[in-house]
Amino acid sequence: MTTPRPDRHRLLAHLPFAVVMLLVGVAALRIGMYHWRQGAALIGGALLVAAVLRAALSDEQAGLLRIRGRAVDVLSYAGLGLLILFIALTITGGPLG
Template structure:
């Protein structure tokens, strides 16, 4: 212990963060940086961006179709992207699903599948408006 007066546990905390325990009875807490965790092969701590990027790519193609006056095809593709998100959430394991995981699996799948099908049905059901 130091000769200077510190709050209880303050000296222990400072020494724990440096990796050295204050004394033999105190716990040593070593926190690995994310880079060190990846170097050790523990990829489960890092969210996978690939499922979300795949969904966003399909969604972006649908938006491009809508902007180019193919709104019916674009809206069906946007709904398909949301259904794809629900399908990926259903079949992928938790460590691969990445940012598609919001709540529990049943809620995520039901919400994304229902919303995606609703968008697709509305895109097909709305009567066409043609500009001369």
């Protein structure tokens, strides 16, 4: 058996952050296409994904999603994600689709 290279391990540690940033990039694209409510909802969803990943992964696997303690990170990501989703879905003045 071969042992994994340290470079590959460090790269995999940043994969959860890359997934969240990919979702934020898609959200930015939707906002740029004048679908700001969909973009805001995607950003809220990305934060909820970050909360789930931070809760499910170990400190080493969470990579750049790890800022403070696990509980603080999960509560911060989930709280902000739910707040953004709530605001995006309740503001009147246009259809979500």
